[in-house]
Amino acid sequence: MADLSVSELVEAASRGDQLAWDRLVDDHASLVWAVVRSHRLHGGDAEDAFQSTWLRLVENLERLVHPERLAAWLVTTAKRECLRLLRRGGTELPDVHIADRADDAAPAAPGPAEAFLAHEEQVEVLRAYQRLEPRCQDLLRLTVAVADPRYADVAAELDMPVGSVGPTRQRCLQHLRRLMRDHEDGATDDSSTADVHRRTGRR
Amino acid sequence: MADDDRLVDRLREVIDATDPPPQRLIDVAKASLAWRTVDAELAELISDSSTEPALAVRSAGEAPRLLTFTAGDTVVVLEVTREAGAHRVMGQIVAPGAATVEVRHSDGVVSVTTDPDGRFRAAPVAGGPISVSCRFDDGVRPAVVTSWVSI
Numbered sequence: 001m002a003d004l005s006v007s008e009l010v011e012a013a014s015r016g017d018q019l020a021w022d023r024l025v026d027d028h029a030s031l032v033w034a035v036v037r038s039h040r041l042h043g044g045d046a047e048d049a050f051q052s053t054w055l056r057l058v059e060n061l062e063r064l065v066h067p068e069r070l071a072a073w074l075v076t077t078a079k080r081e082c083l084r085l086l087r088r089g090g091t092e093l094p095d096v097h098i099a100d101r102a103d104d105a106a107p108a109a110p111g112p113a114e115a116f117l118a119h120e121e122q123v124e125v126l127r128a129y130q131r132l133e134p135r136c137q138d139l140l141r142l143t144v145a146v147a148d149p150r151y152a153d154v155a156a157e158l159d160m161p162v163g164s165v166g167p168t169r170q171r172c173l174q175h176l177r178r179l180m181r182d183h184e185d186g187a188t189d190d191s192s193t194a195d196v197h198r199r200t201g202r203r
Numbered sequence: 204m205a206d207d208d209r210l211v212d213r214l215r216e217v218i219d220a221t222d223p224p225p226q227r228l229i230d231v232a233k234a235s236l237a238w239r240t241v242d243a244e245l246a247e248l249i250s251d252s253s254t255e256p257a258l259a260v261r262s263a264g265e266a267p268r269l270l271t272f273t274a275g276d277t278v279v280v281l282e283v284t285r286e287a288g289a290h291r292v293m294g295q296i297v298a299p300g301a302a303t304v305e306v307r308h309s310d311g312v313v314s315v316t317t318d319p320d321g322r323f324r325a326a327p328v329a330g331g332p333i334s335v336s337c338r339f340d341d342g343v344r345p346a347v348v349t350s351w352v353s354i
Contacts, residue, residue, distance in 0.1 A: 013236065021236040025229060033224035044330075047228060048353045051309070052332045054232040055351040058239050059334075085353065088253050117220055125213045126221060144215040173207050176214075 007067040014061035024070070025054065031071060031145040032078045035157055038138040039082035049085055053078040071146055072153035079157055128179035136172035143169050231309075238307060243336060243346035246274035251352070267293075272335075272349040279335060279347065283354050289327035290354055294335065296321035296347075301340040308333045330354055 004012070004020070012020035036049045056077050064073060117123050129137060135158075142154045143165070151165040160168070252269040270281040278297040283290050292306050292313075299321030306313045309331040317323045317337075336348040 014239075016236070016239060018233075018236055022233050025232045029224040029229050029232065030219070033222075034218075037222065047225075048331055050224065050228050051231055051235070052351055052353055054235050055238060055332050055334070058235050059245060059348075059350060061239065062241075063245075081353075084254070088353075117217060122213060122217050122220070125210070126217045129214060129217065140211075140214060141218060144211055144218060170207070173210055177210065 005068065006070050010061060010064060010067035010070060024057075028071060028074055031142070031153075032074055034138075034141045034145045035075055035078040036082060038142065038157065039079070039086065041082055041085065045085050049078060049081045052081045056081070069152075072156060075142075075153040075157045124180050124183060125176075127183060128176050131179050132172065132176060136175060139165070139169055140172050140176070238334065240336060240346075240348045243338075243348040244274040244277075246272035246277065246279055246347050246349045248350050248352055249273050268354070270352055274347045275345075277337075277344075277347050279337065279349055281335065281349075283328075286326060289329055291324070291326035292328050292333070292335070292354075294323045294325070296323075296337055300344060302337045303340070304338075305336045306333060307336065328354070 004023075006024075009020045009024050013024060032050055032053050036046050039049070041049055053074060057074065064070070066073070117126060129140070132140070139154065139158060142157060143151060146153060150162065151169070152162050154160075155162040155165050158165075248270060250269070250271040267282045267284040270283065272279045272281075276298060280295045280297070282293040284293070294304065294317075296302060296304075296317060299317075299319070301319060302317045302321070304315050304317055304323045304325070306315075306325040306328050308329045310329040313325040313328060315323045315325050330353075332351045332353050334349050334351045336346060338346045
C-alpha cells in the first residue's frame with residue numbers, strides 16, 4: 001500500500017478497496033479542509049462542504065480523467081461545494097440540527113488556539129500568521145497542505161496564474177518572518193507565553 | 204531555501220495542531236466509500252430552486268426546495284421540505300416506472316417504493332448531503348442514482 005501511486009490508489013478504491021480509500025482520505029483531508037477554511041466556512045457548513053467533497057469523489061472514482069491529479073480535482077470540487085453553500089447562505093435558516101452538528105466542526109480550540117502548541121516558537125508563528133492579511137493566510141495554508149511543488153491546485157483555488165503562486169508564497173513567508181521579528185523587537189512581555197507553557201499539558 | 208522550508212514546517216505543525224480537519228469528519232469521509240454504486244447511472248443536478256434568485260427570495264419562508272436530476276431519459280424531481288428538525292423528501296421519477304427508492308443521508312437510508320406514476324415520499328431525512336437511488340422493478344431499465352446534494 002505504501003508504495004502505490006495516487007492513480008493506483010484511486011483505481012483500487014474504485015474497486016471498493018477500503019484501505020486504499022482510507023489512505024486517499026488521510027493524505028488529502030488537510031488540503032480539503034484548507035479550502036473549506038479559505039471560504040470562511042465554519043460549523044455545519046464547513047462539515048457539509050468537507051463531507052460533500054468526499055461523497056462527490058466516491059461517485060466519480062471511476063470517472064476521473066486524470067486520477068494522478070487528484071489533489072487538483074479535490075481542490076476544484078471542494079471550492080465548488082463551498083460556493084454552492086455560500087450561494088444558499090442567504091436563504092438558510094439556522095435550525096436545531098445544524099446547531100447540533102456545529103460543535104464538531106468548530107475550530108479545534110474553544111479557548112486560545114495557542115493552548116495546543118508545545119513550543120514557544122510555534123506560538124510565535126501562530127501569532128504572526130494570524131496577523132497576516134487573509135489572502136496570505138489562505139495561500140500559505142494551502143501550500144503547506146499540498147505535496148505538489150508546482151502548486152497548480154493552489155493556483156486553481158485562488159484564481160491565480162500558476163506562475164505567480166511561488167513568488168507570492170515567497171512574499172507571504174517574508175511578511176510572516178517580519179511579523180515574527182517585529183514581535184520579538186517590540187513587545188517582550190513574556191507573561192502570555194509562560195501562560196501557554198502552563199497549559200500545554202492539555203494535549 | 205532552507206530557512207523557508209523550516210518556517211513552512213513550523214507553520215504546518217501550527218495549523219495541524221490548531222485547526223486540523225476534525226477526526227469525526229475524517230471517519231465519516233472514510234465510511235462514505237460504502238455509498239459507492241457500481242451498477243447505476245449517475246443523474247446530475249440540472250436545477251435547484253434555492254440558487255435561483257427570484258425563487259430564493261420567494262421561498263425564504265417554508266416553500267419547498269425543488270431539485271431536478273437527469274440521467275439519459277430518466278428525470279428525478281425532488282421536493283424537499285423542512286419538517287420538525289429534519290426534512291421530508293417527495294419525489295417523482297419521469298418517465299415513470301415502479302421502483303424501489305433509497306434516500307441516502309448522513310444518518311442512514313430511508314427505503315420506499317414508488318406508486319405506478321413514479322411518485323414517492325420519504326421522511327425523516329437528516330440535513331446534510333443526500334442522494335437518491337432508484338432501482339426499477341422491471342429489471343431491464345438501468346438503476347439511477349442522483350448526484351449528492353446538501354439539504
